Amino acid sequence: MIVSIIGLGLIGGSVALKLKKSGFADQVIGVDLNDEHADMAKKMGLVDDCLVLPQALSIADLVILAIPVDSIRKLLPSVLDRIDERTTVIDLGSTKSGICEAVLGHPNRKNFVAAHPIAGTENSGPEAAFDSLFDGKTGIICDADESQQASFLLAKACLEALDMHVVEMGSKSHDLHIAYVSHLSHISSFVLGQTVLEIEKDEATIFNMAGSGFESTVRLAKSSPQMWAPIFKQNQKHISASLGAYIENLQAFKNMIDSGEEDAMIDCMKNANDIRRVLDGINDKSNKKETLNQII
Amino acid sequence: MIVSIIGLGLIGGSVALKLKKSGFADQVIGVDLNDEHADMAKKMGLVDDCLVLPQALSIADLVILAIPVDSIRKLLPSVLDRIDERTTVIDLGSTKSGICEAVLGHPNRKNFVAAHPIAGTENSGPEAAFDSLFDGKTGIICDADESQQASFLLAKACLEALDMHVVEMGSKSHDLHIAYVSHLSHISSFVLGQTVLEIEKDEATIFNMAGSGFESTVRLAKSSPQMWAPIFKQNQKHISASLGAYIENLQAFKNMIDSGEEDAMIDCMKNANDIRRVLDGINDKSNKKETLNQII
Incomplete structure (x- = not known):
């Protein structure tokens, strides 16, 4: 499976490391607007390659958004515009209802799964990434009814590959x-x-x-x-x-x-x-x- | 040297363990109003023996008060009343100026050294004690000018035996x-x-x-x-x-x-x-x- 990760900071970088190590991803593609972060992530071996967003979206089976929540809200609709129907998109933001509202009624809403891994440290950037960040932690999936079953199951498997146990709840709760x-x-x-x-x-x-x-x-x-x-x-x-x-x-x-x-x-x-x-x-x-x- | 420790909780218990382990104390005597704590401290080997306060004061070279700061303030004057001139008394309370004021002008003020080890955990009681609690931490001695040199040096040596580095400051600061x-x-x-x-x-x-x-x-x-x-x-x-x-x-x-x-x-x-x-x-x-x- 090809996984494209948008945002190569602490969270995105740690996801990249673990999905590769666990065998969940055959190939991890990174996207970061910050060239220094992208170069660093590649140099550190967090990702196999860095591409621009359109390319990264076109080849991915799974797209993971690991960027600040305002950027997720802005970017997510256009990401859903551009993916084909076999692609699943997950976000990992720490707020959920505003992000879910931003794609309410989008034709590809069903391909999107809203997630929040309860994990992090006080450090940031690709240098802060480590593969055990999510071990044993809770991964929350919100508004699962809005996602198609295949996307939900893929997102759940992804969180489990990160060694998280998955709970479900509404985005407002x-x-x-x-x-x-x-x-x-x-x-x-x-x-x-x-x-x-x-x-x-x-x-x-x-x-x-x-x-x-x-x-x-x-x-x-x-x-x-x-x-x-x-x-x-x-x-x-x-x-x-x-x-x-x-x-x-x-x-x-x-x-x-x-x-x-x-x-x-x-x-x-x-x-x-x-x-x-x-x-x-x-x-x-x-x-x-x-x-x-x-x-x- | 015989050290009597008043209060066998996290702080007193940890002091007892370390002073014995480091060889600073030949004998550690404990005093605790709570019989369960006293029994537990003896059973756990934190102290060699538990005695009542007057006995513990009469045989000690060094008396250490490791009780809540209001109890220190109340007890300290009568402790100083009862010791002989070769005995040094240290308190380990987290406030210092009220305690120093309580013995201002006491004939044995010079035998007292006001100290505060910057160490602790969120746990309490003798079961919470461990011998490395103070390792590498700061031990503050306040108003050192009020203590006689022999008592100051003994208190400093005691904090250093706890593996602390000692700094001095005024109690009000x-x-x-x-x-x-x-x-x-x-x-x-x-x-x-x-x-x-x-x-x-x-x-x-x-x-x-x-x-x-x-x-x-x-x-x-x-x-x-x-x-x-x-x-x-x-x-x-x-x-x-x-x-x-x-x-x-x-x-x-x-x-x-x-x-x-x-x-x-x-x-x-x-x-x-x-x-x-x-x-x-x-x-x-x-x-x-x-x-x-x-x-x-």
Whole structure:
């Protein structure tokens, strides 16, 4: 099978490596508007060759869009215009409903499968790619009813070749829930990094006094702004609500600190401690139910 | 040397293990008001024996307080009342100026050394202890001028036996800066955990959709409320200021999202990205300057 991957960053590059290594792809073609990234990807052996978009689309059995979500929304309709009926197109964006809306009613909508691999790191670009990025992680497929069976099955097989376990859900549900468990934590981390850097003008102090706790909490502040700004824009409604709730809770906690309400603080933290039980679940994905759409 | 450790949780237990393993202590005596913790610590071999406080104080060359900061503040004066002049007392609390104030002018103030090891995990209790917890981390000694030379040198040797590199600073500076690089990130994480758990009543959703990014950001929400509430109370002024700045920045970010100001978001995130350079420094502690008091 020939797989064309549009966008050769952390996600696209890692997909390329794994699909080749697993034998899922016989040939991996890369497309990247950034010539340096394309050259780097070829040099690193992430892809067999780099082509321009029309060529890459014309020869592919499977096209994978691994570019920022605003670019997916813009490019996807014209990609579907240009493919033949045997070709399947998957996107890997972190928002789903806006992308699905962009191709609603498109004659080739059935060839498209909306996906979101719950995997990533704070690093970006082809140099950040590695073949085990998706191992054991969740791959979400949204609005599967809109895809033809052959395309759905190919997309599912692709995610499984990446070593992911697949769950299905609606694109609107996806965007609502992902705002809380992914998008919000990126904002909390970006703004924590910003706040500490603003106040601590003397970096040596941060450098000397910060420990592994700070490092863990602020890790996502290293993420790519170009990738995240379009996500925040596309999932505006849900992110704004989740961020609003977060700010309200922080303000309430600040009030407890200001008035010295130690018992109230302890209650709050005890409730938050319950995340341990949930996170222990996350660490044992093998126990997960296969179908999330039964739940939400 | 006989070392008595008051408080056999993550910190006290890990100190006990390492001081014995490194040969710094010939005998480690434990004290814990919680009988289960004391029994567990003895059973796990963290300490050679457990004694009641007066006995533990009477035979120790070095007394280490590894209990919550409010308990340190209460207990420290009476500990200093009861030791003889050859005994040194160290505390390992995460706030320093309130503790130093509590023994200002005490006849045995010179026997006391205020310390803060920048190390920890989100786990607590003797079972969480491990001997490499402090390896390569920073050990801060505050207001060293208030300690007699023999006590200062013994405390420094103790932190070095824990494999820490020692920096010195004033207790007031410590509390100001630690509010940003440690205390604030605990609050951001506690409240993130609280917010997600409040909204996502169905835990299966968090369980299925959360990835390593969320896990990293919310890790500290698993920390001990009993340990952290007194810290937030003792460092109220600085934590309130840092949390206020964080909330303001989050609100500004929310405004950008609400009004779709993508360029402003990108600028903000680019600034936050600079934390990468600082964190890379944290990962290379060996390059650190030895004296932080030259800087702040």
